Each structure stands twice: as structure tokens, then as C-alpha cells.
Amino acid sequence: MSNLLSLSDYLPEMILLGVILIAIVMDLVPATKRFTKGFILVGLILVAAFLYQGDTSASSLFMGMSAHDPFGTFFKWLFIIATFFVVLIAKYDDGMDQSIAAEFNILLLIVMFGLFLMATATNLVMVYLAIETVSISSYILAGMLRNDIKSNEASLKYVIFGAFASGLMLYGFSWLYGLSGSTDLTIIRDVLMTQEGPVFVVYISILMVLVGIGYKLSMVPFHYWTPDVYEGAPTPLTAYLSVAPKAAGLALMIRFFTMTFTDGAGETVANVDWTVLIAVLSAITMTVGNLLALRQENVKRLFAFSSIAHAGYMLMVIPVISTDSSAAIMFYLVPYLFMNLGAFFVAIAVSNHTGSYDLAGWKGLGKRTPLLAALMVIFLVSLTGLPPTAGFIGKVYLFSVLIKHQQFYWLAVVAVINSVIALFYYFRIVREMYFTDSDDTEPLRPHPILTWSIISCVIPVLVLGLYWSPVIDWVTASLKMF
């Protein structure tokens, strides 16, 4: 579709840009400064409304740069929900510098815009632009607490690893362009399918694309930044990073690996068998994530490694080239979004009281604040993947893909062993909360908005554990890609 015609399908993004610009101006004017956050929240609801209104057909926008398809729309919903929660909560984290709260929210919206582009990009130029939009804003966000040495260090590590990974990815892009003569993903696939290109060069390019996307997913061995950035960054941002850019990375992974590097019928392009590579990396990712999580004493680091492990679980089905694997990943992302955000919000509530993220601060929480502790247990049960929570259903779908297609059984075995390891460190938190006593018996008094946000995160985790067919229907309807 031509540029002008495309704009009608681009309303949510345009509204979002408008909200960003108005919010920047509002924050500058003293009279409207205090309404900025409210305006941003209303703006997000407006974006959601326009996204809901948009038509469900799949079309190509801006001369093949970007796609308008149900697949991208599904991910956009996840980004809107995550951003809404984090903007809502950011103010109630005592670790945040309140004088820059508006900048934090606005940068978060810019990241969200980048994520929108990432989930819909169908051209190498657009992929690169989207990843950089997300990354550059995230670097600033991670280093937002300027006088906090940890935050500074987090952003330094983030920017060095991030720029390095996107440089490698770019070099891979340049070879893909050289091999196919186009930056359009569909044309690249067609050329790689028909031409007998040099296999080695194709393999190297695919590997380099994997570096760039793997970095966003914090896939081993590109995960080194994850624990440090998660620990040093402001916690609302950590919660956001563990969910939204990861979902966008998976969207990109699906577009690249199950769409571009395959012929659409289960065969890989140009005789380059990347499936085994990803299978092995996914097994290593979940194992490394879970094993290193065992010895963490800091809750944020613990959840950083837990999020690495979850990336491993989701990557597990990518080697099975089928729409089933995309559906399983997309289904898993829905409970993952809520349980991870919820767990981080409980961590914020606890650290507001104790002033740190040490696991020791969780002692006796079951007696001090029964509600928070009970909600945390639900999140942890779901993260482990035990019934009757949504995390269990999500894992069942992931495993069923491997079983149904009768490929990579060993990967399923590794994942089951890993789920057992995960039980140890998740239940260490439960043990701290219920079976150890603390000298501090003062109950926690989190702000009502924080409490209600945690409760609204727990509802989908429980409900989807018992009644998940609407989400499955939604995912199945969203598989259509351009």
C-alpha cells in the first residue's frame, strides 16, 4: 500500500505519537505538569480503543516497510497492557526519582512505539530502526537514576552489549541484502529459496541475525547484560524489560525464523539447518538461567535469571517449524506478562518497606502481610508452571508442540528437569515468607494502587488457569501474518 493510504491503518501509532508529543509539552508547562501521568494513561486507553477499532485483515503498509496484521496486533495489546501497568505503578516505587517521573513515562511510551514497530516490521531497514528505537530509549531509562552508581553501571553495560549486538546483526543484514538484493523479508525468503547461494555465508548471516534478536531475548550466550541491568535499573523498568521487549523479540524471532528462513512448509532455506542450533541454545538458555538463579540473594537478580529461563522455554518450540509453535509462544506470553509484572510489583511493595531487594527482607511476610504473600505465592506457582495457574497451561501448550510434531523429545526432557530446578528457587521465596521469622513484625502498607495492580495481575493468572479457551481462540485468530 502506498504511504498515504497506509496512514488509515496506522491510527494507533499516530495517536501514540501525538500522546508522546503532547505529554512532553505538558510536562514543560507548570500549570499542566501534574496532569501528565493521567494524560498518558488516558492516551494509552485511547490507543487501545483505536487498536480495537482497527480492521483484522492483513495488509502491507508503507511500500512493504511494515505490516498491518492480526499477529502484530496481538503483540501490540501485550505492549499496551505492560506499559499501562508500569506507568501506573512507577510513581509508587520509592526507589524512583520523582523529579524525573514524567520523563520516565514519556521515554516508556517511546519504547512502546519502538516495540509496535518491532512487532510489525517486514523490512530490514524497519527492523533495525525499531530495535534501535527500543534500545536507545531503554539505555536512557536504565541510567535514569543518575546519582545511583548501580543504575549508571546498568546503563553502561546495557549500551555496550546492545550496541555490539546490533552492530553484529547489522553486518548480518548487509550480507542478507547482498545475497538477495533486497531488504524486504519476503523477497529475501524467495531468493534464498530458489538460489543455490553459498551455504556458509547464509549460515553466518542467520547466526548474526540471531545475535541481535537473542540479545533482546537475553538468550544464552548473549545474556550477560541481563542480571546487571535488571538489578541496577529502576524496578518499574526492570518489570517492563522482562516482559515487553522480550515479547517483541519473540515476535521478530517468529517473523525471521518461522517466516523468512523457511519455505512455509517446514523446510529451512538454502539447506541451512538452523533448527538444531536454536534447539541447543534454548536448552542451554533454560539450564543456565535456572542454575544461576539458585544462588541469587537479590530478588531482582533472581527474577532476571528466571526471565532468562523463561526465554529458554519459549525458544524451545521455535525449531519446530509450524504455526503451532508461534501459537504456543503467543499463548505463553499472556500469562507470562501478568505473572512477571505481578511478581515485580510485589517486590516493589516489599522494597518500599525494607529499602533493598535482598531476599532476607522477605522474612515473615506471610504473617506481616498475608494478602501480599498469598498473591506472591500464586505468581510463583504460575512461574514454576504448576496447576491450577495459567503458567501451567502455557507450559502444557509449549510441550504439546514438541510432542505433536514428534521432534526434539530431548528438549522436552531438559525443560521438565529445568522446571523442577526452578521449583527450588521460587520456593525459596515462599520459604522466606512463611517459614522464617523476622525481627521486623511491622505489616507492610503498600499504596492502594499498587495493591490493586497486583490483584488485577493475579486475576488473569488464576482465571486463565481454569478457563483459557478465549485466549486460545484469540491466538489462533492472530496467527495471520503478512
Next chain:
Amino acid sequence: MDNLTSYLVISGILFSLGIFGVMTRRNGVAILMGIELILNSASLNFVAFNRFGGMHRLDGHVFSIFIIVLAAAEAAVALAIIINLFKNLETVNVDQADSMKG
């Protein structure tokens, strides 16, 4: 100097030098320079492929302009972060930013 191979060799050398720089340097600014070399090698590849690959459209040239712009943005943010590091630690040596471990 009028064929594709020589350009690809030069960009390959630039790329390797960039990787070498990132891996060996401990000075934050020097690491950034290594990253710039990697980005430039990709740029050079795009332009060379567009020029010699028999492509009618200008995708490669346009892509390299995008790379230049984004590299500048990234360098601006990265330098700001390194300046902030210098304010906090009085060094730009990335090895000394090691308050988090495990």
C-alpha cells in the same frame, strides 16, 4: 579498486578490527570506537552491494544513511552514560564498574 571483492575485504577487515577493539579495550570510549567500526563495515557492505550487485533500487544506499544517523544517536547516548560514569567513579575504565556480581 573497481570490483565487489575488494570492498568486501576492506569491510571484513574493518569488522574484525571492530570486534578486536570491543574485545580487548577496557576504556569505554575505545569500546565505542570499536562498535563504530563494526557499524561502518556494515555500511560499506550495503553501499558496495548496492553499487556492484546490479540492483536497480537504492535500498543499500538508503540503509547506510539510516545506519549513520542511528550510530550518531547511539554514540550520543553512550557518551552521556560514560560521562556520567566518570562523574560517579572518576574513571572511564569499564572494568571498574563492577559493583554488581553473581
